[in-house]
Amino acid sequence: MSQNNYLVNDSIQVEYKAEKAKTGLTVQMDVYDETLTLDVMQSGSMVEVGSTGVYTASFIPTEIGSWVVSCYESGKPQTKIINKYEVGNYNTESIGDAVSALDVKLDTIQSEVENLASPPQIA
Secondary structure: OOOOEEEOOOOEEEEEEOHHHOOOOOEEEEEEOOOOOEOOOOOEEOEEOOOOOEEEEEEOOOOOEEEEEEEEEOOEEEEEEEEEEEEEOOOHHHHHHHHHHHHHHHHHHHHHHHOOOOOOOOO
């Protein structure tokens, strides 16, 4: 299960790795929205990446909440994997980027402060 946060209206890439890297399969992805209703428009077949046994597809969560994706080989429900995606108005990557940018700005301010001439002192 996924514990990452994803941004609403941003594409989420989903991968399914077939057992023993089996190629040429028909792999289905079912997307369930934040109300756990099947999103038929975003569900469908996954595409194999070359002949790797890795199948991929994407979906775009349009509402904030928990989205669930089920991937399985057609006719073989025992191969099903289920992932949960927490969707919000931010994602953990964008928060990390913002903190890094803030850190650079603080370093610049610290450097400027250190280069200031000492103010006069009253004895």
